[in-house]
Amino acid sequence: MNILISGGSGFLGSAFSKEIIRRYENKNEQIKITWLTRDKSQQHPDDVNMMTYDELANTNDPFDVIMNLAGAGIADSRWSDERKEQLMASRVKPTESLLEFIARSRVKPKLMLSGSAIGWYGTQGDKPLTESSAYQTDFSHQLCDDWEQLALKATDYGVPVAIVRTGVVMHPEGGMIAKLLLPFKMGVGGQLGDGKQIMSWISREDWVGAAIFVIEKHLAEGSGSQVTPNNKLKTHNDTPALVYNLTAPNPITNHKFTKAMGAWLHRPTIFTLPEFLLKLMFDEMSTLLIDGQKVLPQALLDSGYEFKHTDIQQALEEQSK
Template structure:
């Protein structure tokens, strides 16, 4: 199996590449990974090939699966107008390059797995949200919706699409948990606001496991729809999956569990007004929760290795 990944050097793409290469090697299956990049001089595993976007525009390589994961971190800096434009461009431009490749290649991939986020649902408090739920319009929704709708154009060329709406990914090497380790280790970690906002999270191991599960289900023609079909102008399948653990937690519980895991106190609280002052509009990511459930994955038979926050943190010890 040949897999092309935009965003392969990132927090999720690199972990996915390592795991699927390991799994396929152990079972005697062949897999080749190519990362799309703008700089082929960057460090990368010997088991991975690099390709520039300019080379993509000319190549006649055949790929069974394309993974579209490129995109700047939405929580990396304050949302100025310039930053919002950069966030959108970092998602749209790579997707356009992939679509151009799909349009011209005679050997169509069997699946486009395209990234998105649970921000698509907007702020809906503690209302349970599955793949069939609606949305509230805000910046996060618009960003995800523009990205998803562009990726869905692959169905016009006969390529099935799986949209993965990712929650907060838990792993100490990066993401939210990686950023929180230093203050927590110094004993100044604490809850955000009143701590009752719901956090829909997923361990990085389960994100990778679920992505592999989705790919293998599609390639084996074992896909079944579970109220997770997306509307397109084509008859080619387009499905959406929430990549979150089945047990979301409040920010208060997350704070206490991380503190217990690190054996550090969690007595501090960052009040809501201070978060809004510090982060502006982006503070919605910290203050307003979302209770997003992985119903389509569960219905399809995926079994989470780390279904609770306690088990996810214990695996990192």
């Protein structure tokens, strides 16, 4: 298998690359991973190839799968107008480059797996949301939807698309957990607001496992066979386009998450960051912290994926070993 990944060096892309290489080597099957990069001198594993966007514009190399994961972190800084433009551009430009490659490729990829986030659903509190649920319009939704709609243009060239809407990814090496480690280790970690807001999470190990599962199912059985009542997306053609929520099947409250962090690190969690202060600190972006989303992985469950981590404390403890 030959896989091209934009965003390959990131928190998710790097873990995916490492795991799928390990699996295929154990099966004595060939696999080639190529990361798209702006800078070819970027540090990377020895068993990963590097390709610049300029080289992509001229290559005729065929790829079985394209993974479109590039994008600046939505929670990395306040949502100023400039930051919103950066968030959009960091997703649009790499996707456009991949579409240009697909358009001129003589041998089309068999699947494009494209990133998104559960922010697509907007703020809906504790209402259960599956892949067929409607959305509420806000900046998070618009960012995700614009990215998804652009990626779906790959179907115009006969390439099936699988959109993965990712929840809060849990792993000590990065993401939300890495940012919270210091305050929790210092004993000043605590719940946000009233702590009742729902957090739809997934362990990084399950994110990687689910991504590999989706890819292998599509390649083995064809994208059409993966359609469930929940996960088919509308396009202007007959090429399959599907969506998967990459979240654990049991969302938790912020209060429960806070207690799990404290128990994992053996630290007290007596502090609370009030809602008004969160709004003052983060402005519009505070919705990511204050307003919950109860997003369920119905399409993954219907397709037969078995989660390794369904308990948040288990996920934290097992992935930190």
